[in-house]
Amino acid sequence: MSFERGLHCAVACRTVKRRSWIALPLFCLIGTFGVVHHAVANESLQIVDARVPAADKEGGDLPLTMTIKNEADSADVLLRVRCPVANFSERHIVDRGEGAPAMRSISNIPVPAKTTLELKRDGYHVMLLQLRQALAPGETFKCAVVFQKAGTIETEVQVQK
Template identity: 60%
Template sequence: MAAIGAARRRYLNAAQAGALAFGLANVSAFAGEGQALQVSNAWVPVSDTQGVDVPLLMTIKNQSTEADALLRVSCPAANFSEKHTVDRGEGAPAMRAIKSIPVPAAGEITLKPEAYHVMLLQTRQVLAEGDTFSCSLMFQKAGKLETEVHVIRPR
């Protein structure tokens, strides 16, 4: 569990700005009609280098009366993924790997760098602005959903 340093905080602030720039460009999951979960605004930041770790950010809306949980994420753009939360105890905030990300009943969760998020580890390719790729999201109750992820340059 490593503390988030000054460079990481600057990156997180840039990622937040990128999310705002991405704003209304809503990208829904490839789920069928009547699907309880909807995924929108899935994006990763530009990376000029292969083999790095990048956050995968998105909004997950749950229209069901039952809570769900994001269990696994698989993307061809990365070798691995981890689900994280950020602990804000004494001292600097620190990322911590977790088993699942809770999705509230009849609500939504927005994955952000400073809160719940997914890290794509060891990217397999350069992530250029405007690129897209698909990721598989495995939920405890809703099962597998596919979503399109956009690569954007945080402003």
Template identity: 40%
Template sequence: MHQSFRAAARAASFAIAMLFVANQSALAHGFEVGELEIDHPWSRETPEGARVAAGYVKIVNHGSEADRLVAVTGDIAGRTEIHEMAVDDKGVMTMRPIEGVEIPAGGEVELKPGGYHVMFLELTGRPKQGEKFAGTMTFEKAGTVEVEFAVEAMGGAQSHGGGGHDHGDHSSH
């Protein structure tokens, strides 16, 4: 009897530990597909009438082969594009759609204001602070994973690195 009590206690401890781990990953707002860790996909609240929004995320590749982010969706948008912001040789900030972003083996890439980011175009819903919206991220090798984008405050702590650049003219894409 004593041995079965210890086995039950161990099983209960294991179950409690697993609940703690599951709760921690829910708080961390992360997702995984293959060898890739997708950390905290987020967007910013948009003003009333906005037709575009941007999305950001950190992707860590724990594998020994590079992979490539090739597509992203968001249920708030009619279509999406992956964009790159860069400063040209004249010091002018430019933005353009790209075919994908390479995630190096054993490395990471952060889609963030002022760099690579996702553009949610033809908005069908308005992202509001404190809410989340569903989406997917598709990688060449790891495949597709369902994610949720957390919506943060307009102009919050993770503000644009591009000197207040907004995405107001993306409606022409």
């Protein structure tokens, strides 16, 4: 993450044509350190086992599941998820009434303090909408998961059979 950011900065430093050779590198240095500091702050909240089922064509929707470990003393909230393989994403919950279980869109997913929360198809999960590509088993892609307190956490998602 910080390496990527550094790379961006290095490119930016080279392409910007102006005389202030000190100002931009200094800005980049601060930017890189900012990311490192951010990563340290995120250690109390971790994402593991992020996965989606395979998809043989683009255009469809897929449930994205993961395990969120919140070791912090305070509750957090999953606000949104951005994945390059889908145009949109929603937070979903599954309602069980008298009829068949049905998914419903919700504004966010609560993550209680000191809890491991398992997102799954028949409970809280993230729905990727309008897939931009087919996804074969074994492939991986990265998504940014945004929390209210922990900030943005990038996680690798595994495509399953």
